[in-house]
Amino acid sequence: MKIFLWLFIPIFLFAVSVENGGVYPLEVSKDSVVKVDGKSIPLMRVKDKYVAFIAIPYKTKRKKICAKISTPKDKKEVCIHIKKGKYKKEFIKVANSKVHPDKKVLNRIYKEYKEAKKIYKTVNQKQYWDKPFILPLHSKITSAYGNARMFNHTLKSFHTGTDFRAKMKTPIKAINDGVVVIAKDRYYAGGSVVIDHGKGLYSCYYHLSKILVKKGQKVKRGEIVGLSGKSGRVSGPHLHFTIELYNNAVNPLEFVKRVNSIFD
Ligand SMILES: [Zn+2]
Numbered sequence: 001m002k003i004f005l006w007l008f009i010p011i012f013l014f015a016v017s018v019e020n021g022g023v024y025p026l027e028v029s030k031d032s033v034v035k036v037d038g039k040s041i042p043l044m045r046v047k048d049k050y051v052a053f054i055a056i057p058y059k060t061k062r063k064k065i066c067a068k069i070s071t072p073k074d075k076k077e078v079c080i081h082i083k084k085g086k087y088k089k090e091f092i093k094v095a096n097s098k099v100h101p102d103k104k105v106l107n108r109i110y111k112e113y114k115e116a117k118k119i120y121k122t123v124n125q126k127q128y129w130d131k132p133f134i135l136p137l138h139s140k141i142t143s144a145y146g147n148a149r150m151f152n153h154t155l156k157s158f159h160t161g162t163d164f165r166a167k168m169k170t171p172i173k174a175i176n177d178g179v180v181v182i183a184k185d186r187y188y189a190g191g192s193v194v195i196d197h198g199k200g201l202y203s204c205y206y207h208l209s210k211i212l213v214k215k216g217q218k219v220k221r222g223e224i225v226g227l228s229g230k231s232g233r234v235s236g237p238h239l240h241f242t243i244e245l246y247n248n249a250v251n252p253l254e255f256v257k258r259v260n261s262i263f264d
Pocket of ligand 1: 143159161162163239240241
């Protein structure tokens with residue numbers, strides 16, 4: 001009889017379909033262990049609920065993603081359908097040196113990339129925030145998350161964040177409480193601030209003209225972390241805002257909307 005207790009019973013959430021690059025908040029009981037592809041998903045405390053945010057990678061060919069949920073009492077599997085996001089193609093003209101960097105620059109880019117990836121893969125067990133999220137500024141979105149990016153007609157990447165119109169020196173706010181883990185100038189991102197919000201969640205603010213926080217510093221929601229600018233690989237001043245969830249650059253506006261709707 002015991003074997004039955006150890007079977008995962010799949011539950012398909014047919015009503016639920018999430019775009020690649022999106023997130024799905026799976027509400028579970030406090031004593032749940034949630035795993036996707038064998039990897040544990042930390043539970044975040046949102047108001048009075050425990051939520052495992054399932055990140056759908058942007059680059060996935062899968063049709064569904066399943067989470068195994070175990071509690072001391074039972075086990076089940078919840079599957080979410082993945083729909084293909086309707087993302088646009090963007091053609092961007094930048095200085096050639098920023099598209100074909102020389103060896104010294106490539107080394108720097110690689111070092112910065114590795115440093116950031118190591119941070120995004122780190123799941124801090126502490127959760128620093130307990131309030132809804134805010135946006136880093138209120139402004140027009142000039143480039144949406146997920147656009148396929150063609151730099152000088154070469155496909156380089158997809159747009160990993162949301163761009164907001166921001167004239168030079170617009171104050172940029174921390175979207176929630178956390179600890180600063182990056183505060184420096186980088187080749188592509190320019191003046192960069194990255195905040196660890198705990199449990200594998202990070203927010204990133206790029207192209208700043210001035211950084212107003214230091215690495216290791218605790219910040220509160222709404223605190224000004226820097227002033228907007230046009231540093232790094234850009235064609236003009238704006239704020240690039242990214243959310244990294246367990247090393248996936250997910251749709252930041254969708255993430256904020258999903259978390260905040262739990263507070264409502
Ligand atoms: Zn951007």
